[in-house]
Amino acid sequence: MTMNVPFFDLKPQSLSLRQEIQSAIDEVFETQQFILGSKVDALEQAIAQYCQTTYAIGVASGSDALFLSLMATGIGHGDEVILPPFTFFATAGSVSRIGANPVFVDIDPDTYNIDPSQIEEKITKKTKAILPVHLFGQCADMDPILQMARAKRLYVLEDAAQALGSEYRPYSDSIGRRAGQMGDLGCFSFYPTKNLGAFGDAGMVVANDPLLAEKVRLLRVHGSQPKYYHKWIGINSRLDTIQAAILLVKFKYLEKWTEARQKKAKRYGELFQEIISLVDDFQLPTIQYQNRHIFNQYVIRVPRRDQLRKFLTDEGIGTDIYYPLPLHLQECFSFLKHRKGDFPASEKAAEETLALPIYPELTEDQQDRVVDRIKAFYKR
Template sequence: MQIPLLDLKPSYEKMRQQILAAVADVLDSQRCIGGPKIKQLEERIAAYYGCKYAVGVSSGTDALLVSLMSLDIGPGDEVITTPFTFFATVGAIVRVGAKPVFADIDPKTFNIDPAKISGAITKKTKAIIPVHLYGQMCDMDAILEIAGKHRIEIIEDAAQSFGAKYKGKYAGASGKSVCLSFYPSKNLPGIGDGGMVLTNDADFYNRLIVMRDHGQNPQYYYKYVGGNFRLDAINAAAMLVRLDYVGQWLKRRAENAAYYDRAFRNSPVAVPYRSADCEHTFNQYVIRVQRRNELAEHLKKNHIGCAIYYPLCLHQQQCFESLGYKKGDFPQSENAADEVLAIPVYPDLTKEMQDYVIRTILEFV
């Protein structure tokens, strides 16, 4: 049996006609930049999240970048985040000229440990970027308390957690900005790169709108140096179709995760921890095992897709050498990097496929 880590084809087949018709609508109108599909998607996602404003952007990476730019974060400023995340979180901080300051993770959730944030705050700290990794939100109350005390902004990196909840609420209930990604492996996949920024702050929203379009307002009069951070209209049109299915996909992900949880009970496989405050969306189902690299090899030999998110923490990456961190600075993140393995959990995975994944893992551990 061949089981990829992610297979979007079955779900695409089911809605192929709808997606093609939506894309054709945009092409026929020849309004490929901006236009009503973008507005509709923004309105629907804002409503889904219960946020006042949504701004479609070109990617999750650009959602982070334009958020930082719109908060005037730059040289001389520090931004606290986790070293155990996708590169883009930290890349965006460095690209605006600010300094990333890391705080270690909670080994249970893999998310930034609020207890480690306070020690990282200095007079230069302008923002915290909590990353809701793998589909589960961070401990937002604790982060909000720290941010409130020190008057610093919160930019939530929710790229991996579309639809996740903390204490019954979606991301954005507390911070200034929520950054979504529609990269095709995410919970709400686009048909190309795409992202969105959500906010409840009218001033920040107005700034985002201008920044997304080179900083011009009115046209050809540039108040700020922004960029081309626009979301494509054909992508928005396809995503309006997919948005109708996201609820059932999240349900399927949760069912698949629960099935694995049961199967790995009483085995050496550590299954994902579910915080009592959170609704985990399982964008990734990440197990923790000893001899992780050997298990990954074993799975690949048996035609099962798997991936290591992430094999080397960001404080250890060559491009961030100048920050002066070293191995051993964030032991929980480093241990996680040695032991985590994502296995297939996508919505169209069948029980038969899961049984094969489970058998193949259990025969190894």
């Protein structure tokens, strides 16, 4: 019997925590408090500590975390924000929705993160912020970005939606700097398939600056303090108590799950050695410096990507493409007047990369099957 390998399978994890999660939900039931409250406070404290920040503010989604961060910095109409075009839509969508213009900078073809060496030429008088994305679970190259931002007095907002617990380049003998704590504000998503996933939408903003943190905290409740007195025009982006209760249960296992992902990534690397020696341009994920990659996704670059993907689908192996069309070529951004060829590294990545199954519960047999079928494709 052939073995199917789903691209992602949430069920084993949810089942293993069924009792614990049901009791946490029961606790919320007893209190009948469904918005914010002590569970959200506790989650915020846990995430702030985990991200090496002083503050964390629970919000309704990762997309709202980005939007609220832009609001809190006062970025708006006519301003420019620098970001990569090879990312999830929300990174640029939030910039546009606030009234600012996304200014794209191409990616480093090895890490798929924004290429810092191309940022400076894009900075204008209108630039207000750099918005690096820690794609797939590895931090963008933050030192040159932070240096440039300091010199030009720009905000740095980190899109760390895929990178909870990811660490950037440790200082010589110290621990790495966690994603989200290096810039002015860090944005996280607890979308169900993230390393820490809710049973619905949820997000978080982390900060060290008390004023920015306070502003995000107020903006998520329509800018009101006290209730019904509005200092700013905010939005409704509160974190549900039930989501926080579930996330608090799951948070206890996050490190263990992340280590399991890392172990599987390492094992893929070992199993793929034979293919690398046989197939030109077959590229595994590249880890820069001594970064701590948390492998929210395991993305390889391969020749004949679309044919390989179809072959794997027919063999019962799930894969995905993050992302098939870079943002500068999206219909909704046609007003930015970009053309094919403007960001070649992003366009090439969109054509050549493939995400393979990686989750803590993926078994060795399943991994062997994925690699075996990829080998079979290239040996045909």
